[in-house]
Amino acid sequence: MSNSRKIEYSEVQKHNSKNDCWVIINDQIYDLTNQKKFHPVGESYINIFAGKDATWFFNLNPIHYKSEIRDILKGLKVGNxxxxxxxxxxxxxxxxxxxxxxxxxxLFYYFLFL
Incomplete structure (x- = not known):
């Protein structure tokens, strides 16, 4: 699949489940379906943005600007x-x-049960 493909928002919206998860970040579309299990904070954060624009939330975290993260995203890019x-x-x-x-x-679980 070419990562320079032009994709409309209506197409991104179809990929809105935990088993088919496309996310928009800075007008680029990434397939995070198989990458979610490696996310340090967990899959739930990514699942919330399945089929949606996650730019504002992604850009809040300075760790996302590290070259290692950018390199991972390059391999997951579906299109623009x-x-x-x-x-x-x-x-x-x-x-x-x-x-x-x-x-x-x-946090409640952590402090109550651990």
């Missing part, structure tokens, strides 16, 4: 996002709510 005139692609900043809940539950 094509924005249609007038198309509204949500930035998904409200996903901070389920992420916050996930963090609270994880």
């Amino acid at each position: 996002l094509v924005r249609k005139e007038g198309e509204n692609i949500p930035d998904n900043k409200m996903t901070i709510i389920p992420l916050f809940i996930l963090i609270v539950v994880a």
Whole structure:
């Protein structure tokens, strides 16, 4: 699969499950389906953004700017996002709510059971 392929948002939205997970980061599309299990924080964070734009959240973490991370992403790139005139692609900043809940539950579990 060529990683210079032009892909519309409607196509990305179809890849929205834990078994088929495409994510938009900086208008580039990555297939993170098989990479999620290697993510240090866990699959749940990536699953929240399956079929969506994760740019704002990805860019919050300075570790994502390391060359090793960029090299991994190069190998996972499916293509580039094509924005249609007038198309509204949500930035998904409200996903901070389920992420916050996930963090609270994880901390609760950690301190209560470990």
